[in-house]
Amino acid sequence: MAKTRIKAKEKNGVVTVKTLSKHPMLSYVEAKRAKKEVNFITHFMAEANGKVVYEVSTSQFLSKDPYMKFKFTGAKKGDKVTITWVDLKGNKDVSTKKIR
């Protein structure tokens, strides 16, 4: 559960979310050079109150421990934000945090 750290703050109806996901994020070339298995996050999604509020298909261009920052409306303090990501190998991580 310590895979993704989340900070979520609501101000004037806009929720700002910052996340840090622990992941080696090795591109094909990097993995070959480091003699490790290639793996990187391929899909990153945030949900609040049953709706998807942020979604991105990512590729090998992001570097280690990717930091994401995004804003959305339609949620208030006390609601939960759920972050889900999937990587190339099929690993999945789900983390939740209350909006402050």
Place this chain on the structure above:
Amino acid sequence: MLTRLLKASVLTSFAFFSLNATQFDAQAQKDKEELVKYFEAKFQDPYKDKNRFFLYSPEEELKDGYEKGLKHMDFGIGSYSYAKDAREQYEAIKEFPPYEDKIEDGEDLYTKEFANGNSLKTCFPDPTIGGDYPYFDTKRKEVISLTTAINECLEANNEKKWNVKKGKMATFQAFLAYSTAEAQKKMNIKIPTKEAQEAYERGKEYYYTQRGYLKLSCATCHIQGAGQRVRNEKLSPLLGQVTHFPVHRLKWGSLGTLERRMSGCIKDQGQVPPKNDSKQMHELLYFMAYMSNGMPIDGPDVRK
């Protein structure tokens, strides 16, 4: 006759000595004030002073990319004080500082018992000492850096010395730096004797001497060159340069000590760097730390 002369000269020199006890850092103080004056002048308005300080920078970059009106204490965060886009990235990383766990690990190392029952806490009962090193040991007549002091503590207690660049040394220093920052202490280097002043002067000469096959001095990049861009990054200034160590450098992906960065820098000048616990390195750090006197300790920190 000779003995009388000798006695007289000894007495007068003693009186002279004690009167001037506080003046051994007079030159160093002046150097520091001049340095502050220079940096405040340089970053007052980079766009306006283009012809004075930034001859080779494109005008657009000077207008949009640089912060202005910077004062002495602003330079604590290095080049992120004036480089606007780098500053944004820096603040983003500080949301989730990569060194947070290391501070706790450092605290564990602080209290961990050696085989003989002592611990690092025995050698350093007060952990808020980040701003006091390097210091001039008047008995041994040499400059001692924090790294050397820690290793001497380990040796004295029959423990193995640590690598001075990374690993446990960096982790422990992270705890010391954090404790010092929490106590809101500042860099406080002293020059108590003539020998100390000479060590300072040697460190100062080393800093300003051109070296290596690239014929660069430290000043070329971090005084005359501070704020100018090398490839994609703007060079950092000497002012506030050593207050934020140990540093998690994104290029390393890990925490490193001041010595780790310094030998890397000297290597970049094209010369074989001096050993990390050598007299040259110690005196260089002594000079550099004095130049940041009065600035708050803000280690550990993140840099690119």
Place this chain on the structure above:
Amino acid sequence: MNKLLNISLVSIITIVFGACASSSSPSLSSIKDIDVEKVCSVENNGIEKVIQTAKKYNEIAKKNELEFRRLGVNNTDLIISVEEAIKTGAKEVNPKDFKGKASKTKLPIDFAAIRACKFAITALTQANEAKTSWRLAVPGDGYEY
């Protein structure tokens, strides 16, 4: 009368001591008038002489902690690689880096010898030059802005 004698005695001793101290590194200051292009030219002096010159001055540079390192290759290792290549008759050198592994530096042997020689001598001439010029970079001292 006695005082004058004592003072002159003391000053003579300090001068002698000063001379002794500076002569502990005689070659560093004696290198002032060397013509690098002439001395390091393989065409004029032959590769063996050039590499010997390089070796001699590099030793002094090392003693004074001024040895050059370029892209991980210490000048000492460059000199060693040239000496080996002379022995084996190779046309190219590939010196080891400072960690002992093979470096990416590959040079024709003549150029390598010239570089080793220039690096060794320049380290010393540069250090001498810097002794009088370093204050020009100090704000508040020689640096005007």
